[in-house]
Amino acid sequence: MRYTANARMYSVNSEAAAAWKELFSWLARDSGVDLDIIDHAFPLALADLWLRQDLGCAFICGFPFMLATRRLKPVVAPIPSKCSIPGRPFYATRLLVRSASEFHAIEDTFGGRLGYTVQDSHSGYNALRHHLLPYYRRRRTKLYRESVGPLTTPRRVIDAIIAGDIDIGPLDSYALDLMIRHEPEIGSQVRIVATTEPAPIPFLAAAPGCPDDIVEELQATLTTFGKSPESALLRDQLCLDGFAPVEIGDYELMLRWDTEARSAGYAHPI
Structure with missing residues (x-):
């Protein structure tokens, strides 16, 4: 077969x-x-x-x-x-903004537009939400004015960030490594402002x-x-x-x- x-x-x-x-x-x-x-x-x-x-x-x-x-x-x-954990099958989520933006910390993006992939994605949704949860608990109100998605794929998240359609978006760290390995110009177009806790890949x-x-x-x-x-x-x-x-x-x-x-x-x- x-x-x-x-x-x-x-x-x-x-x-x-x-x-x-x-x-x-x-x-x-x-x-x-x-x-x-x-x-x-x-x-x-x-x-x-x-x-x-x-x-x-x-x-x-x-x-x-x-x-x-x-x-x-x-x-x-x-x-x-x-x-994220050397020698083990783990990864994390990189939270990215446009390099040309004025955002330097995740708190700077609050009130803007947040992208996500799909609701059953860990890197593009579950890990993102977990990272934002402490901020939500402190503020007890929504952190962003708009949630943009489902963007579905890492490529569409990157494209949305670079185009300015979203202010911040989540990227599977391994997917980002592959992108930059073969398209090094991407590394100059986006910037990491936060990284989630590691998780199994x-x-x-x-x-x-x-x-x-x-x-x-x-x-x-x-x-x-x-x-x-x-x-x-x-x-x-x-x-x-x-x-x-x-x-x-x-x-x-x-x-x-x-x-x-x-x-x-x-x-x-x-």
């Missing part, structure tokens, strides 16, 4: 997308698993990708994974080269019905990626040190942050 592979969440530009396709080709060759590398770009819904019965290897954010009643099978989690997963032996072959092969000399260039292109096992217990943090915000009456970040 052929299984589908997709890295839509971290195919942040054409260069990154090509590198992920190269990785999946390597994975198919070395694991012996027949992978069909598919495109599933915006505006197609990520949820539709996760529902595929032939899914073998695709990224899913930990927040919708933890909320799901029928969960995908975890394969491995990436370890970014600029990891989105991971590669397979369909619930994917046979265990297929998942194990994919896991065994991907865990060699970080040490393979022939993969050094690809690791650089993907800003990766390698892959690690998925520790489901780490992702409970996302549910705790969600419950905490809702209990405080701060269901929507604004």
